[in-house]
Amino acid sequence: xxxxxxxxxxxxxxxxxxxxxxxxxxxxxxxxxxxxxxxxxxxxxxxxxxxxxxxxxxxxxxxxxxxxxxxxxxxxxxxxxxxxxxxxxxxxxxxxxxxxxxxxxxxxxxxxxxxxxxxxxxxxxxxxxxxxxxxxxxxxxxxxxxxxxxxxxxxxxxxxxxxxxxxxxxxxxxxxxxxxxxxxxxxxxxxxxxxxxxxxxxxxxxxxxxxxxxxxxxxxxxxxxxxxxxxxxxxxxxxxxxxxxxxxxxxxxxxxxxxxxxxxx
Ligand SMILES: [Zn+2]
Ligand SMILES: [Zn+2]
Numbered sequence: 001x002x003x004x005x006x007x008x009x010x011x012x013x014x015x016x017x018x019x020x021x022x023x024x025x026x027x028x029x030x031x032x033x034x035x036x037x038x039x040x041x042x043x044x045x046x047x048x049x050x051x052x053x054x055x056x057x058x059x060x061x062x063x064x065x066x067x068x069x070x071x072x073x074x075x076x077x078x079x080x081x082x083x084x085x086x087x088x089x090x091x092x093x094x095x096x097x098x099x100x101x102x103x104x105x106x107x108x109x110x111x112x113x114x115x116x117x118x119x120x121x122x123x124x125x126x127x128x129x130x131x132x133x134x135x136x137x138x139x140x141x142x143x144x145x146x147x148x149x150x151x152x153x154x155x156x157x158x159x160x161x162x163x164x165x166x167x168x169x170x171x172x173x174x175x176x177x178x179x180x181x182x183x184x185x186x187x188x189x190x191x192x193x194x195x196x197x198x199x200x201x202x203x204x205x206x207x208x209x210x211x212x213x214x215x216x217x218x219x220x221x222x223x224x225x226x227x228x229x230x231x232x233x234x235x236x237x238x239x240x241x242x243x244x245x246x247x248x249x250x251x252x253x254x255x256x257x258x259x260x261x262x263x264x265x
Pocket of ligand 2: 008010230
């Protein structure tokens with residue numbers, strides 16, 4: 001299957017954008033056309049929930065992110081199908097960064113359930129021991145997929161801040177535990193993201209077999225998928241086709257994708 005969508009792209013509006021000059025909606029859509037990508041999902045970081053105050057880092061990245069993006073898009077003409085969404089986040093199980101009202105106003109919500117690198121903001125595992133991080137991942141994931149907020153889970157089971165231990169952490173989660181968690185995601189119609197973050201690189205800190213193992217279990221559990229480059233720069237946007245190694249290893253077809261991102265041609 002050729003990947004024709006990228007549902008996870010950050011623009012200059014995200015504080016962590018790596019190229020604020022060039023990472024504009026206009027340039028992103030032009031590059032998508034050049035790459036033969038027919039659906040782009042904008043997914044800047046957003047925290048906008050009066051019930052759960054933001055961190056200092058999130059505070060400027062409020063619902064105005066969406067307004068600014070929409071203003072930029074008005075001026076653009078493109079053949080690419082544009083989805084306006086965000087990468088939302090959570091502090092702890094049940095404590096989310098967006099409201100159901102905002103989620104309903106968006107084309108998609110990627111919900112991050114593993115931003116554990118935000119140590120002063122996001123609830124932390126009991127310890128850095130692999131099983132403790134694994135338990136934490138499972139609790140966040142279940143809360144995320146049952147939240148009613150998420151279209152798809154951003155970089156699922158990638159515990160940021162603990163990536164160097166990924167193989168050991170994932171190894172402590174049994175097939176049965178994964179089957180149960182992914183079954184809940186499937187029941188709620190929440191997708192799982194296949195991210196460039198799953199590609200370990202040449203001397204990566206983890207094995208490609210690790211994400212392949214849980215993605216295989218997710219497919220068996222009936223989950224659907226979305227693909228995302230998590231681009232913060234044009235160079236990263238160009239890496240989307242590298243996800244083919246995972247998509248092919250899993251034997252995915254259009255039917256395995258969330259309906260939102262299936263090629264319609
Ligand atoms: Zn993220
Ligand atoms: Zn992201």
